[in-house]
Amino acid sequence: MVLKTLSLVPKTRKNMETKEIQKLLDFIAHSGLDEVSIETSELKISVKRYGGTVSAAPVAASMPVATAPALTPAAVQPVSPVASPITPPALPSNVITVRSPMIGTFYRSSGPESPLMVEIGDEIKPGKVLCIIEAMKLFNEIESEVSGKIIKILVENATPVEFDQPLFLVELV
């Protein structure tokens, strides 16, 4: 869904106040929208959830709003995966790393007697549950966001994982 205009930005105003940008981002963060693009005479802003881009670019050169990206609230901030030392140094461009979004314990099945959710060589699609990470009695199913093939499982079942730790290597199809 794309929003074209937003009432909280008066058209007569020369510049969009940083407070208004903050308000706007808060609104988007709580709206449940995955992607929002807004264009006014002074400003073009597009916000994408789930690790997408957050950018605000001035249209008219005389009215820069260059500080806008820094004001992004945490909820829509893109998570830039920082290269971690455990990442294999050179991955082919068609291979992606699925990382742990949280600290917890990594499980490959939903219970001690349940089958493994994925194995090496399995074809996966977006929405396919790859593993469970448990923390504080909170169980988290980690879903694939891509289509591809599991080529490597980097963590042993029932072991602790850190935030951003690589879990799987997936070859994209």
Add this chain to the structure above:
Amino acid sequence: MPYNFKPSTLFIGKKIIFLPSCHSTNDELVKMIPETGGDSTLEGTVVVTDQQTAGRGQRGNRWEAEPGQNLTFSLLLKPTFLQASAQFDLSIAIALGVYEALGEHLDENQLRIKWPNDLYHLHPAEGNQKLGGLLIENTLQGYQVSTAIVGIGLNINQLIFPVPQATSLRRITGQPFSYDLERLLARLLECLEAEYLRLRQGGQQAQKARYLARLFRYQEWHPYRSNGRLFNAQLLGVDETGCLALETTGGLRYFGIKEVEFVI
């Protein structure tokens, strides 16, 4: 019980599905979410049962309740505003919602949240007894929570328990007749929605303060066990991931759920 009673809420419990018996209300609710995205399942949908045959506590622990006597239900939420790493905030909000609803029937000085999210009654003579608990299962997309299945089990009218550490609302209050489970569920859903909306509006700091104020053993010295070793510690709080902060004689230490046991 048909559960026709409607709570006064905006979205939680607008759709209530009653199952006379099922394995686990969490699993039943999961089945209702289509694999592709899950947008067609209404946020706030509740599954409630009279008899849960394979209820779960912490991974592997079973939770048994006498049929028709207690409240066992699951609630679907879509907290897409929540970062995966901040999900303990949801656990806090849910625990508070349950606390508020039960607190209308009990002496709040005797009702406590036991870390991370069990409900305990501090009985002057019988000691500390568990009244209920909750279990949350999330689905994550990237670094965000997309759906949360909140499973709640509360002992309400059951009077006899196989273990001395369990109790029920009716057992505590001594009310001569059974509590109306439908009404109680409606009130729980209202309280849960109020807390969930507070969280959604960014109220997690105030909620954490309320959680700590209601936390079992908060700022008190008591015995704990970790790695087979018994020690005394003062409970100082929880960190943002939900780990328990204990002040021990060797200094401040943080514990995950499997790393420490309350000696009660």
